[in-house]
Amino acid sequence: MSMHQDNRQHFYALADRVTSQLHAGEGFTLWLQGETSDFVRFNHGLVRQAGQVAQVYLTIRLVQGQKHISQRVVLTGQAEDAEQVSAVLLDLRAALVDAAQDPHLLLAETVNSTESIQPNQLPPTEQIVEDIIAAAAGSDVVGILAAGPVFFGFANHYGQRNWHETASWNFDWSLYSHGDKAVKRGGAGFVWDAAAIRADIAAARTQAELLSRPAHSLAPGGYRAYLTPSALGEIAALLNWGGFSEKSLRTKRSSLLKLAEGAAFSPSVSMADDSAGGLEPSFQQEGFIKPARIPLVAEGRLAGSLVSPRTAREYDIPSNGASAQEGSESFSMAGGDLPQADALKALGTGLYISNLWYLNFSDRPAARITGMTRFACFWVENGEIVAPLNVMRFDDSLYRIFGSELEALTRETEFLADAGSYGHRSSASQRLPGLLLKDLKLVL
């Protein structure tokens, strides 16, 4: 029996057990998040730490009318899980006495059962590691490889059952030239291709040669700048930190308050939550099915928001299947007219910014943000790369970056799979163009 059948059947059996042990008037939701991941950390082209993490987390929510309480546990994958789940159910029933009525509880009452399973096509991770070490020989490659199956499940007392499983690899890495000068790359997929990683690392070696030139230091001030999709990805991630959350908008904590109040980005800016084009499961932890696409910004104007079930109940509006955090897990931004191959020429003289780093708000209601240049960023003159940049801090407003200073968006967009693994391997992604700015404010 394959791994995914084991986990899926185990989960469905637990859901049936909970169903059979419910008292009159009780309901439940189960949310399962699991993976068997090999994580291999590299430094100096060699292995720093290698190991496997097999984990399955199950969140059990017991509901009685508008009262509910949840408990997250770790499953062992063995028969004892059934006893554990029963014990948790008893415990939750006892603790429910202390729970207050929750006016914001909203359950998915329409049954929408789904299954999506991508069979594991990966070779043993040891083989992938061998390929990487061979390709990196002689180079200072540092990064993280994650490989193996990731799965999600949902079940409730209405009989809904959802399962989503993929087996993928994600290798997020940098090739260092010297000091803090590096070329950053990454890739992910369902099938491993040793030739592709050899080609990628070879290409990075060639790019790294540009970094060996004497670095150029900039004075604070305004500069023309081209941001690659990866650099824009950092800005989009910050924007996604509550920016499109309906709850944050209603409670005036969103960075896009002014957009909500009528301000606008450039008409060339359109953004969406594009779950159909992403890697995330189609269902979320309360069992709501996500629409294929939620427009967020259309031609510069706020066009939508991410509404979790709780927010929907609180403000009496429809939910669009957002998670409790109300962030986009499959964020996309439409491209423009500039061919990516012409980006340097269009930039002329200014900054080529391949990555940004450690962004945060310097004035959230005003959508002013700060952050650092990172990795292979260059000073460009007349469309030619002249020298690598020493790191600089920018501090500028989203209304300038996506508005008054936006000169062009690249025609091509790039798909970026999130290599994050806080708690579990991320299934988030972004699809973004490059961005040409007339002026970006550097401060330190």
Place this chain on the structure above:
Amino acid sequence: MFKPLIQRFRALEASVDFCSLRLVEEQSESLAVRQSVPQPIERRTERGAMITVIHRGGYGYAATADLSQSGLAAAFERAKAWAQATAGRSVFDYSKAALTHPVGQYHGPAAAAELDWDRKILMDLLMSESEACRLDERIVDWGVNLDRLDVRQLYLTSGGGEVEQSFRALIPALSATAYADGDSQTRSLGGQYNGYCRQGGLEVIDQSGLRGAGRRVADEALQLLTAPNCPSGKQDLLLMPSQMMLQIHESIGHPLELDRILGDERNYAGTSFVSLDMFGNYQYGSPLLNVTYDPSRSNEFAAYGWDDDGTPAEKTFLIRNGQLEHPLGGTISQARAGERGLDLGGVANSRACNWNRAPIDRMANLNIEAGDQTLEQLVAGIEHGVLMDTNVSWSIDDSRNKFQFSCEWGRVIENGELKGVVKNPGYRGISATFWRSLKAVGNQGTDDVMGTPYCGKGEPNQVIRVGHASPACVFGDVEVFGGEV
């Protein structure tokens, strides 16, 4: 209670150079009231173990929640397979790391006692503080939280090591957001990201000042709403402990982590402006700067007896009188530096965030030692400056050098006196020079114990608990700025 697990571990066919098991059990519960509406109670239980194998110079681990004999045996085999697969292909010959076989117990404050976790009484407190936030219609959002955490850990080694540790922590939090005319200002108790996190029992609630905080915090949010922006320009800066904790964390803690200096973090969290040759001779700050790794302050969030590689924890000066002495490096990092002929010392800070992540170098309790000036004396010594309190924004470069931080709350200081409130106070600088501008250090009376549950680092990623205690401090000639005009 751990006896069956210990027996199962001892029964493994551990035909390897070194093997350890690290069990983590955590139980947590979150109580919350938002806008005077009780939020659903959320509880979490963790239970799992990581087996680590070092064999013929290779290193491998396997984390599993299946703690049966067969589950541990399978994890052992996987860890051993990774050790074998990486032998001769690793950045370091792990057989050269002198991992020890410690025996002992450590129990943090209140960890062994019963906790009187009366949800009704506690929810009444949260509700009462929530209600107190309703000062004005311009308060548009507010919330009060109380989290509790109980942790038990077991560390076993194939050489007979057996360490049991337990910890209890409480995390109270409160914040209020005021809004008018397109501007929004949030004020909090100790930070919007749980700055008041401490080990201990219910006494932490009072230590944090949660009782009575609702009205004060909401009132301060309203004051911010009508306050002018923080003035810009170079001036003196008085940082209170709830901002000092962030300043210590980002521009001393992370740069001194030895695994970063050795390059492990370069693809993710970054490198460090500190290099191996600086220890013992680099002037990190002014002579007033004394920084310690101090697990002996047991109510701090990251106090413990042994780290996750079994190294005993003891107070160590990292920076003394401004001079850099030691890195934040555990046994393996110290051995890696030793391979390069450097004996840097280090501390017991090899830590993992949970059972499913491998230990890496982490700051733990990282503190600034108190000086001798009262808060009044600190203010009196400033002719032209700003007081900043409670971090709200943090950003620092790859090398942990160029930084920009912002706070919730500011007060102008003129001619040695505190003046009006200012909003959006921020400042920027460079770590390598900022600490040398330290002009005055507050006494114990200005000291506070803060921390964060959310320090991110590592590949795979880990969020870990960190403690920072600090007095108020004054820095000279800092670039200060306010919000968008």
